[in-house]
Amino acid sequence: MSTLADIDLTDPDVFAERMPHDWFDLLRREAPVWEHPATDEHPEPFWVVSSYEHIAEAHRSGTLFSHQTGPGRDGAGGIALNDIAEGRGPGLQMVMTDPPQHTRYRKLVNTGFTPRMVRRMDEVMRLRTDIILDRICERGSADFVLDVAAELPLMAIADIIGVPDEDRHRLLDWSNRTIGGSDPEYQDPVDADGTEGDHSSTYETAMVEMAMYAHGLTDQKRAEPEDDLWTVLTSATVTLDDGTVTELTDLERDLFFTLLLVAGNETTRNAISLGLMGFMDHPDQWATVVETREMTEEAVDEILRYTSPVNYFRRTATADTELGGQQIRAGDKVTLWYPSGNRDEKVYDDPHRLDLTRTDNHHLAFGGGGAHFCLGANLARLELKLIFEGLATRMPDMVVTGPADRLRMNFVNGIKHLPVAFTPGQPVLAV
Numbered sequence: 001m002s003t004l005a006d007i008d009l010t011d012p013d014v015f016a017e018r019m020p021h022d023w024f025d026l027l028r029r030e031a032p033v034w035e036h037p038a039t040d041e042h043p044e045p046f047w048v049v050s051s052y053e054h055i056a057e058a059h060r061s062g063t064l065f066s067h068q069t070g071p072g073r074d075g076a077g078g079i080a081l082n083d084i085a086e087g088r089g090p091g092l093q094m095v096m097t098d099p100p101q102h103t104r105y106r107k108l109v110n111t112g113f114t115p116r117m118v119r120r121m122d123e124v125m126r127l128r129t130d131i132i133l134d135r136i137c138e139r140g141s142a143d144f145v146l147d148v149a150a151e152l153p154l155m156a157i158a159d160i161i162g163v164p165d166e167d168r169h170r171l172l173d174w175s176n177r178t179i180g181g182s183d184p185e186y187q188d189p190v191d192a193d194g195t196e197g198d199h200s201s202t203y204e205t206a207m208v209e210m211a212m213y214a215h216g217l218t219d220q221k222r223a224e225p226e227d228d229l230w231t232v233l234t235s236a237t238v239t240l241d242d243g244t245v246t247e248l249t250d251l252e253r254d255l256f257f258t259l260l261l262v263a264g265n266e267t268t269r270n271a272i273s274l275g276l277m278g279f280m281d282h283p284d285q286w287a288t289v290v291e292t293r294e295m296t297e298e299a300v301d302e303i304l305r306y307t308s309p310v311n312y313f314r315r316t317a318t319a320d321t322e323l324g325g326q327q328i329r330a331g332d333k334v335t336l337w338y339p340s341g342n343r344d345e346k347v348y349d350d351p352h353r354l355d356l357t358r359t360d361n362h363h364l365a366f367g368g369g370g371a372h373f374c375l376g377a378n379l380a381r382l383e384l385k386l387i388f389e390g391l392a393t394r395m396p397d398m399v400v401t402g403p404a405d406r407l408r409m410n411f412v413n414g415i416k417h418l419p420v421a422f423t424p425g426q427p428v429l430a431v
Helices: 012-017 021-030 052-059 101-113 115-137 144-149 151-161 165-179 199-223 229-233 250-281 283-292 297-307 377-394
Strands: 033-036 046-049 141-143 237-239 245-247 312-317 321-323 326-328 333-337 415-417 419-421
Touching: 033 326, 046 052, 052 321, 052 333, 101 115, 101 229, 101 237, 101 245, 101 250, 115 144, 115 151, 115 377, 141 144, 144 151, 144 250, 144 377, 144 415, 151 165, 151 229, 151 250, 151 377, 165 199, 165 250, 199 229, 199 250, 229 250, 250 283, 250 297, 250 377, 250 415, 283 377, 297 377
Parallel strands: 046 333
Antiparallel strands: 033 046, 141 419, 237 245, 312 333, 321 326
């Protein structure tokens, strides 16, 4: 039996082995708002919020728990435990801003993610799903992550932005290196100065490459406009409440490209991979999907609750406050752990079970309410629906044939590789 003294949520090797739901069960039971001690990985204490109630409270608190910065931090801030210096993220990248900056930013980029826009993509994404499954159907085996789960989110983001198909592999590489730089598989072998690469150097290099690509894409769309989001964003303006007309700066646009690519690809890819693993652990639930060949809204939301692809977001307290009976000081780092909140037994019956009939499922996979509710929620739901309906129709006997290769990273619940097998079939699209 674990004790609080055993818990180290900064250790990436723990997450490469498993999602530590046993630790989260213990935290919710004994210390739902807990001060994590300093560790070798992170040499200062921080708060861990593990209960659904207190995660949602923090999300609803506005700028009390800031996405951006806190007093006395010299402009440093961000959404991960390690600070990102001012001018390199906080206040510039949308996910690292507070209102009113966030409100302005979101209004400008919201064009591509309305329910109407996602409905327009339905037919295209169904075709994309058939293309993905056609590529593997005759083989009878695949690496589910690389061959299936990663493909549809990449295609969706590329379609929305207007990235040529031949550049999609670059998007996947950048996403892996940005999120997975602490994993040896994705680390750059050497820095620019010839020294051995590490997590920070891998992240920095990928961010620079993405920003440069985004800048070139902006120039291209201005010269040759197309019917895509990036063309719109080259000249989009919005009128603020005070009557000011504003548009994205080049730097804000470049940083939004990195956010859109990483958030839109990484999270949905892992929800699909973890969702398949959940179905394999709950064959009765997969049998229901195979029988009906339908993923209802309730089923999609249950996959999101069960998988919780984002492990945590960090906030910074901007004033002395209290949360869950604990005294939080201005400048303290506060981490909100979504896989724990999504399996809170005070909210969900039998929370560790995948149950596609679960109703009133107000999960935290897209955030706990407030201004930062996930911009791509409707698109992610569509992708999950189409992939699992396609698998149930064409590869209903798919099985996992080996252990999942998990990402060495505590920020996302990531799967790198997952071997699967199924009865070979025929392509459905004409070559």
